[in-house]
Amino acid sequence: xxxxxxxxxxxxxxxxxxxxxxxxxxxxxxxxxxxxxxxxxxxxxxxxxxxxxxxxxxxxxxxxxxxxxxxxxxxxxxxxxxxxxxxxxxxxxxxxxxxxxxxxxxxxxxxxxxxxxxxxxxxxxxxxxxxxxxxxxxxxxxxxxxxxxxxxxxxxxxxxxxxxxxxxxxxxxxxxxxxxxxxxxxxxxxxxxxxxxxxxxxxxxxxxxxxxxxxxxxxxxxxxxxxxxxxxxxxxxxxxxxxxxxxxxxxxxxxxxxxxxxxxxxxxxxxxxxxxxxxxxxxxxxxxxxxxxxxxxxxxxxxxxxxxxxxxxxxxxxxxxxxxxxxxxxxxxxxxxxxxxxxxxxxxxxxxxxxxxxxxxxxxxxxxxxxxxxxxxxxxxxxxxxxxxxxxxxxxxxxxxxxxxxxxxxxxxxxxxxxxxxxxxxx
Amino acid sequence: xxxxxxxxxxxxxxxxxxxxxxxxxxxxxxxxxxxxxxxxxxxxxxxxxxxxxxxxxxxxxxxxxxxxxxxxxxxxxxxxxxxxxxxxxxxxxxxxxxxxxxxxxxxxxxxxxxxxxxxxxxxxxxxxxxxxxxxxxxxxxxxxxxxxxxxxxxxxxxxxxxxxxxxxxxxxxxxxxxxxxxxxxxxxxxxxxxxxxxxxxxxxxxxxxxxxxxxxxxxxxxxxxxxxxxxxxxxxxxxxxxxxxxxxxxxxxxxxxxxxxxxxxxxxxxxxxxxxxxxxxxxxxxxxxxxxxxxxxxxxxxxxxxxxxxxxxxxxxxxxxxxxxxxxxxx
Numbered sequence: 001x002x003x004x005x006x007x008x009x010x011x012x013x014x015x016x017x018x019x020x021x022x023x024x025x026x027x028x029x030x031x032x033x034x035x036x037x038x039x040x041x042x043x044x045x046x047x048x049x050x051x052x053x054x055x056x057x058x059x060x061x062x063x064x065x066x067x068x069x070x071x072x073x074x075x076x077x078x079x080x081x082x083x084x085x086x087x088x089x090x091x092x093x094x095x096x097x098x099x100x101x102x103x104x105x106x107x108x109x110x111x112x113x114x115x116x117x118x119x120x121x122x123x124x125x126x127x128x129x130x131x132x133x134x135x136x137x138x139x140x141x142x143x144x145x146x147x148x149x150x151x152x153x154x155x156x157x158x159x160x161x162x163x164x165x166x167x168x169x170x171x172x173x174x175x176x177x178x179x180x181x182x183x184x185x186x187x188x189x190x191x192x193x194x195x196x197x198x199x200x201x202x203x204x205x206x207x208x209x210x211x212x213x214x215x216x217x218x219x220x221x222x223x224x225x226x227x228x229x230x231x232x233x234x235x236x237x238x239x240x241x242x243x244x245x246x247x248x249x250x251x252x253x254x255x256x257x258x259x260x261x262x263x264x265x266x267x268x269x270x271x272x273x274x275x276x277x278x279x280x281x282x283x284x285x286x287x288x289x290x291x292x293x294x295x296x297x298x299x300x301x302x303x304x305x306x307x308x309x310x311x312x313x314x315x316x317x318x319x320x321x322x323x324x325x326x327x328x329x330x331x332x333x334x335x336x337x338x339x340x341x342x343x344x345x346x347x348x349x350x351x352x353x354x355x356x357x358x359x360x361x362x363x364x365x366x367x368x369x370x371x372x373x374x375x376x377x378x379x380x381x382x383x384x385x386x387x388x389x390x391x392x393x394x395x396x397x398x399x400x401x402x403x404x405x406x407x408x409x410x411x412x413x414x415x416x417x418x419x420x421x422x423x424x425x426x427x
Numbered sequence: 428x429x430x431x432x433x434x435x436x437x438x439x440x441x442x443x444x445x446x447x448x449x450x451x452x453x454x455x456x457x458x459x460x461x462x463x464x465x466x467x468x469x470x471x472x473x474x475x476x477x478x479x480x481x482x483x484x485x486x487x488x489x490x491x492x493x494x495x496x497x498x499x500x501x502x503x504x505x506x507x508x509x510x511x512x513x514x515x516x517x518x519x520x521x522x523x524x525x526x527x528x529x530x531x532x533x534x535x536x537x538x539x540x541x542x543x544x545x546x547x548x549x550x551x552x553x554x555x556x557x558x559x560x561x562x563x564x565x566x567x568x569x570x571x572x573x574x575x576x577x578x579x580x581x582x583x584x585x586x587x588x589x590x591x592x593x594x595x596x597x598x599x600x601x602x603x604x605x606x607x608x609x610x611x612x613x614x615x616x617x618x619x620x621x622x623x624x625x626x627x628x629x630x631x632x633x634x635x636x637x638x639x640x641x642x643x644x645x646x647x648x649x650x651x652x653x654x655x656x657x658x659x660x661x662x663x664x665x666x667x668x669x670x671x672x673x674x675x676x677x678x679x680x681x682x683x684x685x686x687x688x689x690x691x692x693x694x695x696x697x698x699x700x701x702x703x704x705x706x707x708x709x710x711x712x713x714x715x716x717x718x719x720x721x722x723x724x725x726x727x728x729x730x731x732x733x734x735x736x737x738x739x740x741x742x743x744x745x746x747x748x749x750x751x752x753x754x755x756x757x758x
Contacts, residue, residue, distance in 0.1 A: 078723035085508055085725060103508040103725065203622060209709045211720065259626045259708025273602050414507055418724050419524065423535045426712030
């Protein structure tokens, strides 16, 4: 690969960083101009992430377009973080949540990603780079991507406040979560997070049992109830943690919760079986309930959404052919086909312009502009998601993501929070 | 291992040939040497040790080693993304955070252990009665050996599917709109759905019994098979009723089986968090769950401390149990 033409601009800095391995870097930077087809020289990328984002369709398309074989390593959200921290040599590419970065970047196990090698880096949504949607700032409580997306350099252990040219993660998918409800069993409008603890739904509510996310949902409820106004829901003081969890404990003791749920399928079953009529939920779970023919709404609430975001990271040890292939894959991912694929699942993609070019106008209007479906909306796997005339929960991209209240986060008082959460479960 | 071996050792009544041979095979050193004295000691140095060494190696590598590591790590310090070698007791203090200060209210750890112990005791008592009765039926009531084997195999059929599936199968049955509630309501026994059937202590205990009665039954069957039928006839001739025979003759003779079965059930229930999670709707605390959550958040040292405390608790229970049974034997 060294015989490829080099890119003069990248030479000095790369040489400075890499010393003897400069040739490798040259090959890497050359890819900017000629996205290599790896068919003659087969490369396998070990792709660590949660099963949710690892679709066989994407792997098949990459194989077809670039000749790169994607070997998925599907694990749980927490296991992704654990693997990156404890076994950084077991993957070539990681799809990880931004909230985990506070735990991962200080270990030095992730490589800062050179935005010059990412073709669409300037077109990545401003939600990530600046924290704005349509020019307006959105809620940045918690681990908002703009706080952790920039690194001072390639091998950094801290974050940079300003854009630097090195990104910790290149965004893949993100979404804004809210409560899921069964409109048929509730029979009235739901407008506030406070409804989760409304005694009307005693024994028919649920909250997720993943401490770092569950506590954020609880905080949104506490604020909606008017009990407390948080400085930062994603980074509470000990007193705030006590207040939030004690509110949950009180509700649990009075029998508010039918169950707590921990994985996606549990939340689907609780909702579909009617055990629960209102609960924390994830977007694909709502879709899963609906595809069973059961009405379920991902209810927009006036206090706003709890957002999350995931992105691609590279292990610090990545080099040579694998590193080139990883950059090629990421460039391919942002080039539109994958973005359209994700948008059609109800997620949001990092580069909107390329995704739009890969979607039908009626699809774009339904998913991104909040307009009524001009014709039936199908999932990538061919299931009916919305009939003609239906609109998407939460409206357009701007309406929905503009209403973000806070982001999934890891708190400074995480240890105390987990202990307190265990108290909630044990109460 | 060691605790399991102690069981047969104390029961001279039941343990004639096979039981003693078994003990000697597993732990060639202690009591075999004591019984046979110096003469036997020489041969101990060659064959039995050689025979035991693969097991010893496996145990050292996969049991003793990790256990020692766990104990060491339980004294380490940690941040959100790293663990540092140190010698601090803060992890143990965190495990018992406010446990003394809060009394008489229970701290999280005590409440969790109390809840786990409650499950242990109830599940143990029910599986013991069920296991004993089922074993009795198979061993004494069924006359043909082929039928015995067939029935025994039928008992193992549920184990052809995974633990989780057997557990999940209860959910559609017990739910608010589940089969049981539908039947109860259509028969007019209850007027509205019974919510305590699922995501409750009841559901957890039901699943535990479903899953683990087998572990109690098998060792008891094993012990019962060795009982000489003439003993029962002798007891009957002496005028003993069925209850007297069961409690004063069979039960003491099955003691090793009962103890081994009890150890299985209690250790499994103490460490279980999946059953408690799924059937309890994640609303019931268990020590295993606490450890799992801490592991998720990379808090390995405190998770290790919790594991050490759990191990201590389980060992204490097993020790107490062997004592308890010994006392009964002497009566």
